[in-house]
Amino acid sequence: MxxxxxxxxxxxxxxxxxxxxxxxxxxxxxxxxxxxxxxxxxxxxxxxxxxxxxxxxxxxxxxxxxxxxxxxxxxxNPDLKAEKTKEYIEYLDEIIKNISAEAYLRGVSKEEFMNIVEKNYDSYNVIKGD
CATH class of the missing domain: 1.10.10.10 (Winged helix-like DNA-binding domain superfamily/Winged helix DNA-binding domain)
Structure with missing residues (x-):
């Protein structure tokens, strides 16, 4: 790596x-x-x-x-089992609030923003095969 x-x-x-x-x-x-x-x-x-x-x-x-x-x-971790918890969702929401606010202020459209999020999220389907 x-x-x-x-x-x-x-x-x-x-x-x-x-x-x-x-x-x-x-x-x-x-x-x-x-x-x-x-x-x-x-x-x-x-x-x-x-x-x-x-x-x-x-x-x-x-x-x-x-x-x-x-x-x-x-x-x-060979036994990696990262779980979605309420605390993690709250943490994720807080991060996205900050990122989306800056994107909005910089003139990134909702469509552009969502495309970026989707493209990045979809690039990680290797492990779970979603």
Whole structure:
């Protein structure tokens, strides 16, 4: 998996890494049970502090996307069963409120917005086969 980090972006580096790993899982680029690089290796590959990668891996672990074994390292959770919860729907609604408000203010039509959402959502049907 190749990560594309935009060092001049307003999005923090740790968030860019986390987002790209989650997208790679959803697209099937990263398979359940697949090993990820060690904290130090990924940090060296990208050219960032290892604490940043450690933060990403710990957040992914807390959210259930990865498992961390002291001896064997970090892997995509082989038993991944991300569930839709009431809390997640509320979180999703809040994110979409912000994104749709900015899109509206920038003149993106409802049709354009919905097409973008649909195109992106449909690109992730690899795992579930929806």
């Amino acid at each position: 190749l990560l594309y980090i935009q060092f001049d972006s307003e999005v923090p580096i740790y968030q860019q890494i986390k987002n790209q790993i989650i997208r790679a899982i959803a697209s099937g680029e990263l398979k359940l049970g697949e090993d990820l690089p060690s904290v130090r290796q990924l940090a060296a590959d990208i050219g960032i502090n290892f604490h940043t990668v450690n933060k990403v891996y710990n957040q992914l672990k807390q959210e259930g996307w990865v498992v961390i074994h002291r001896k064997s390292g970090v892997m995509i």
